[in-house]
Amino acid sequence: MIGGELRVSRADASPSNSSCSTAPNASNVLFKPKRCISYMTMRTLNDMRLSETLCDGSIVLPENGHEYRIHRVIIGSCSEYFRILFTTSVPSEKYTVAIPGLPGSIMEQIIRYAYLRECDLSEDTMYEMYAAADYLLISGLTERCALYILDRLRLDNCVTIKHFGRQRASKKLYDTARMFIMKNFAHLVQLATSNEHGLLQLDVDDICDLLADDLLNVRDEDTVWDFIVAWIDCDPATRSRHIYRLMKTVRLGLLSVEYFLDKVKENRYVVAVEETKPLVIEALTLLYDLEMISSKAMQEMKTPAIATPRLPHEVIFVVGGWGEGHSQDIIETYDTRADRWIRIPHEDPAGPRAYYGAACIGRYLYFIGGYDGVEHFNTCRRFDMVQKVWAEIAPMHVRRCYVSVVVLDGIIYALGGYNGASRHCSAERYDPRTNQWTTIAPMSALRSDADACTLNGMIYITGGFNGHECLNTVEMYDPQTNSWSPVPPMLNRRSGVSCAVLGGSIYVVGGFNGLIRLNTCERYDLTTRRWIACKEMYHQRSNFGLEVIDDMLFAIGGYDGVGAIAYVECYSPDTNEWLGATDLSMMRSAFQAVAVSGLPNIQDYVQSNKENLINDLNESLHGLRVSSSISNEEIADEVD
Numbered sequence: 001m002i003g004g005e006l007r008v009s010r011a012d013a014s015p016s017n018s019s020c021s022t023a024p025n026a027s028n029v030l031f032k033p034k035r036c037i038s039y040m041t042m043r044t045l046n047d048m049r050l051s052e053t054l055c056d057g058s059i060v061l062p063e064n065g066h067e068y069r070i071h072r073v074i075i076g077s078c079s080e081y082f083r084i085l086f087t088t089s090v091p092s093e094k095y096t097v098a099i100p101g102l103p104g105s106i107m108e109q110i111i112r113y114a115y116l117r118e119c120d121l122s123e124d125t126m127y128e129m130y131a132a133a134d135y136l137l138i139s140g141l142t143e144r145c146a147l148y149i150l151d152r153l154r155l156d157n158c159v160t161i162k163h164f165g166r167q168r169a170s171k172k173l174y175d176t177a178r179m180f181i182m183k184n185f186a187h188l189v190q191l192a193t194s195n196e197h198g199l200l201q202l203d204v205d206d207i208c209d210l211l212a213d214d215l216l217n218v219r220d221e222d223t224v225w226d227f228i229v230a231w232i233d234c235d236p237a238t239r240s241r242h243i244y245r246l247m248k249t250v251r252l253g254l255l256s257v258e259y260f261l262d263k264v265k266e267n268r269y270v271v272a273v274e275e276t277k278p279l280v281i282e283a284l285t286l287l288y289d290l291e292m293i294s295s296k297a298m299q300e301m302k303t304p305a306i307a308t309p310r311l312p313h314e315v316i317f318v319v320g321g322w323g324e325g326h327s328q329d330i331i332e333t334y335d336t337r338a339d340r341w342i343r344i345p346h347e348d349p350a351g352p353r354a355y356y357g358a359a360c361i362g363r364y365l366y367f368i369g370g371y372d373g374v375e376h377f378n379t380c381r382r383f384d385m386v387q388k389v390w391a392e393i394a395p396m397h398v399r400r401c402y403v404s405v406v407v408l409d410g411i412i413y414a415l416g417g418y419n420g421a422s423r424h425c426s427a428e429r430y431d432p433r434t435n436q437w438t439t440i441a442p443m444s445a446l447r448s449d450a451d452a453c454t455l456n457g458m459i460y461i462t463g464g465f466n467g468h469e470c471l472n473t474v475e476m477y478d479p480q481t482n483s484w485s486p487v488p489p490m491l492n493r494r495s496g497v498s499c500a501v502l503g504g505s506i507y508v509v510g511g512f513n514g515l516i517r518l519n520t521c522e523r524y525d526l527t528t529r530r531w532i533a534c535k536e537m538y539h540q541r542s543n544f545g546l547e548v549i550d551d552m553l554f555a556i557g558g559y560d561g562v563g564a565i566a567y568v569e570c571y572s573p574d575t576n577e578w579l580g581a582t583d584l585s586m587m588r589s590a591f592q593a594v595a596v597s598g599l600p601n602i603q604d605y606v607q608s609n610k611e612n613l614i615n616d617l618n619e620s621l622h623g624l625r626v627s628s629s630i631s632n633e634e635i636a637d638e639v640d
Helices: 037-050 072-078 080-088 104-116 126-135 139-151 158-167 171-183 185-194 204-211 222-233 236-247 257-265 274-292 295-300 614-628 632-639
Strands: 028-031 057-061 066-070 096-098 119-122 314-323 326-335 340-343 357-361 364-371 376-384 389-393 404-408 411-415 427-431 436-440 451-455 458-462 474-478 483-487 498-502 505-509 521-525 530-534 545-549 552-559 564-572 577-581 593-597
Touching: 037 104, 057 072, 057 104, 066 072, 066 104, 072 080, 072 104, 080 096, 104 119, 104 126, 104 139, 119 126, 119 139, 126 139, 139 158, 139 171, 158 171, 171 185, 171 204, 185 222, 204 222, 204 236, 222 236, 222 257, 236 274, 257 274, 314 357, 314 364, 314 545, 314 552, 357 404, 357 411, 357 593, 364 411, 404 451, 404 458, 411 458, 451 505, 458 505, 498 545, 498 552, 505 552, 545 593
Parallel strands: 057 096, 451 498
Antiparallel strands: 028 119, 057 066, 314 326, 314 593, 326 340, 357 364, 364 376, 376 389, 404 411, 411 427, 427 436, 451 458, 458 474, 474 483, 498 505, 505 521, 521 530, 545 552, 552 564, 564 577
16 A cells, blocks of 8 residues: 555645645645555654664765655655666665755655655646656656646646646647647737747747647637737748748638738738748639639539638537427537538437526536426436437426526536426526535526526526516526525516626627517626627527627527527627628527537537538638629739
8 A cells, every 4th residue: 555546636635634734825735645544654654764763775866965764665666766776776776876956855745755645736846846756757746746737727838838748758748738729829829929938939840730730729810820920020030931831831711812912922921932922822713713613613612721621629519499390309519610500410319308408517418407398397318428328317306497507616507497387486406426406595586588607606697587577687696605696687678588608798698578589689797787788689589599609609599589590690799790600400499509618529519521611611701802892803813
């Protein structure tokens, strides 16, 4: 047991668990093993080391001459480096080992880990501790340091961690940091000029590696080109010679004609290098062909590499709902980069449902309550998006359709709803770890057909129907006190409403006010505690899906007062405008949209046949080309 790895948890770091440890401060974490019989033996052995009782070896730091008396069997059981030295060296070297270049504070922590499996880590020491543990072949401590480092992966240190992972040949550190950079590339570009350890300091090999990757997370290719220019501008004399290589990483065919002619073709770095001319001609030829050839020829044309969309890091799941006069079980996912809905052939074998609540935790989608046209459900289902299998989970205490569902801190909350006879003010929550529902404090009002979201650790529920009228009231739930409190009412009554959090504000969209379906939108500012009207949608809708991807709201499907619709549109708060997106494959309402990220098999849920996207590419570029007021003749002249 002394030489074996012991399981650890953050709870074990609490000072209340042991009188022998000190409480860690905000920047340090004290790792300690769970209490077991052998722990007292380890404590005793460490005390013997400190008193130099029965010690049979020494570790010496040449820089300061400090000597640490140790028990060779204890150190050797932890470190393969020391074990080899102690068992294969000549007798005179078996008892004293010199370790150059290691600070005393780090050596002390390593010895402490060998005896107690405890180690103080902070952001100031985590790299040095990892390097020392890696050099001394202490696999358990190396892994612990890696977890600590990745737990602190942020925008301001991700490039440093990527470099460190490559330096230490750690695939885990390198791959995780690299993926973080690709996922947050747009945000990192915004911070690049203010971060001395950021993207602008990467070398050309790293830049090309990132920019060429299909998983680079950018809404449009303008971001990629603007970054390339900014990177070269940092050191034009040295970096401008890489323009051809960098230019090849950009999906030039996805740029608008106006942007390409103004920002790429006429760029001083591009003009200065003859080698870039074929790339310019290739891009302009594609744009010209898209404008000139027939629709039939377009359908037969394969999408070239320079016009192939990148892969998204997030997809939107839309499951079931109500369409064509009955409940549905169809599953579709939305690929934001290809602007495509993909049919997923893994319907729930338990049957269809509509007017349910939905949530995502990790690799699982949860579907709570609902209605199938006959029965109002208290049953709940779970879909494993990796294994693609369905399973039943514990049922709720009451039947709930038109239920509002959110996730907060890994717990699913089901709020209000309708059981086929009456509306609920009751609420309950589900813990996936115990597969158990527990009731919580009821809301102050009966609510069905409302919607809820989370912000700053609180749950907000908006609008709904109480059996007599559509509501404009809003309530906030505090899970720490298990209590509800009122929030200023919305500008409009909204039942069948959808809400979401974007940019620190709560947006409520659409719904039914008792007379008509709405296309209005408003947001709640927490600072001023006021609701502010936003730009109206193109389509009025209730009982629709609403999700946030790429810092935009996506409104999906719903009911417009006449029938179900398939229209999809997205809202950008930066421009305060709604834009059209590709429609659902069928008209339906009464479903939930759920954004999912981080799946290891995300490619199973995105457009697979990207070679045939050119027709839609033509349609989107045509709109851009018209707005640019550039004629086909001008494009042809540029090609010539």
